[in-house]
Amino acid sequence: MASTADQTLRFTSLPHPAPTPADLRAQILANPGFGTNFSDHMVVIEWDEGPNGVGGWHDATIGPRGPIALDPAAAVLHYAQEIFEGLKAYRQQDGGLALFRPEANAARFNRSAERLAMPELPEALFIESVKQLVRADRDWFPDVEGGSLYLRPFMIATEAFLGVRPAKSYKFLVIASPAGNYFKSGAPAVSIWVSEYTRAAPGGTGAAKCGGNYAASLVPQAEALARGHDQVVFLDAAERKWIEELGGMNLYFVFADGTLITPPLTGTILPGITRDSIMQLAREEGLEVREERYSLDQWRGDSASGKLIETFACGTAAVVTPVGKVCGRDGEFTVGSGGPGQLTGRLKARLVAIQRGQAADAHGWVVRLD
Numbered sequence: 399m400a401s402t403a404d405q406t407l408r409f410t411s412l413p414h415p416a417p418t419p420a421d422l423r424a425q426i427l428a429n430p431g432f433g434t435n436f437s438d439h440m441v442v443i444e445w446d447e448g449p450n451g452v453g454g455w456h457d458a459t460i461g462p463r464g465p466i467a468l469d470p471a472a473a474v475l476h477y478a479q480e481i482f483e484g485l486k487a488y489r490q491q492d493g494g495l496a497l498f499r500p501e502a503n504a505a506r507f508n509r510s511a512e513r514l515a516m517p518e519l520p521e522a523l524f525i526e527s528v529k530q531l532v533r534a535d536r537d538w539f540p541d542v543e544g545g546s547l548y549l550r551p552f553m554i555a556t557e558a559f560l561g562v563r564p565a566k567s568y569k570f571l572v573i574a575s576p577a578g579n580y581f582k583s584g585a586p587a588v589s590i591w592v593s594e595y596t597r598a599a600p601g602g603t604g605a606a607k608c609g610g611n612y613a614a615s616l617v618p619q620a621e622a623l624a625r626g627h628d629q630v631v632f633l634d635a636a637e638r639k640w641i642e643e644l645g646g647m648n649l650y651f652v653f654a655d656g657t658l659i660t661p662p663l664t665g666t667i668l669p670g671i672t673r674d675s676i677m678q679l680a681r682e683e684g685l686e687v688r689e690e691r692y693s694l695d696q697w698r699g700d701s702a703s704g705k706l707i708e709t710f711a712c713g714t715a716a717v718v719t720p721v722g723k724v725c726g727r728d729g730e731f732t733v734g735s736g737g738p739g740q741l742t743g744r745l746k747a748r749l750v751a752i753q754r755g756q757a758a759d760a761h762g763w764v765v766r767l768d
């Protein structure tokens with residue numbers, strides 16, 4: 399959707415009447431969990447379509463986090479015109495703060511916006527918004543090992559209108575949530591359930607990071623939990639044969655001959671930034687990584703024969719998670735040893751070390767905040 403590319407938007411800083419008391423904040427930061435506690439501030443930027451049909455971003459604020467007013471007819475509440483991103487700010491070895499590949503999130507956000515008929519946000523403005531929030535909430539970094547500040551930029555259609563067409567007004571917001579280690583003691587291997595439901599069909603919104611995809615994944619995820627598994631894995635919608643991804647994580651298959659396979663980006667899976675980072679790191683180690691379709695039958699057969707030795711899922715929230723057991727309608731199988739694999743552990747350690755400033759950042763992935 400056409401927007402004036404305003405890169406020079408100034409942020410108005412709104413005073414916070416009642417920030418979280420220091421003792422309560424300390425209590426939260428000692429045991430942050432994931433996604434249930436929030437920092438004191440948020441960023442809000444408005445977009446409106448002008449009389450000439452060209453819209454623009456305006457009124458950028460960094461202010462107290464709190465409820466937002468929406469008209470009950472706001473388009474997002476009816477037709478799910480919503481997109482989001484997820485990235486983390488990490489405390490560096492030297493005490494400074496840094497983001498990991500925020501420009502990749504900014505670019506993906508705009509690809510999602512395009513698919514959902516929403517206005518694009520200049521990448522520089524996306525990154526500046528995230529930086530503004532991290533600076534305002536610099537006291538919200540958990541002290542715990544593996545802790546980070548999880549950042550959630552998102553955009554909603556706010557126009558009050560029940561007709562079906564792209565809205566003419568939007569809000570972009572960024573909120574932050576202190577996050578602990580996703581798994582308390584290292585990363586145990588998870589058990590996953592092969593769903594009969596599908597997540598995304600060819601031509602659909604599978605490659606966009608939109609709330610609607612998640613709404614559709616809640617029943618299959620609940621089904622996985624009810625059957626005693628940790629996560630759901632989706633097969634492709636056309637043939638019900640090829641492995642796609644978990645509800646919010648991409649997959650890698652590791653073979654005994656040292657090659658890796660990950661499902662290709664054909665429009666029905668989310669192009670993960672962790673997926674891309676892992677691919678680069680593995681290739682630099684001299685490993686062959688192929689983006690290739692891989693079926694449930696191959697997964698089962700190769701696990702049994704020993705050709706496949708590890709499988710892991712990857713995404714910003716949990717970084718890298720080993721998959722130990724797979725269960726579907728046709729029964730259950732174990733991957734490799736059933737526990738965390740060696741290469742899985744090594745790639746995770748390399749990525750985490752770069753994110754935290756403990757290893758050289760040869761790719762320019764780490765964006766430091768002054």
Ligand SMILES: *Cc1c(COP(=O)(O)O)cnc(C)c1O
Binds near residue numbers: 484714
């Ligand atoms: C966000 C997301 C991922 C992981 O992407 P990262 O950029 O690595 O965090 C994978 N699958 C889905 C469906 C997602 O929404």
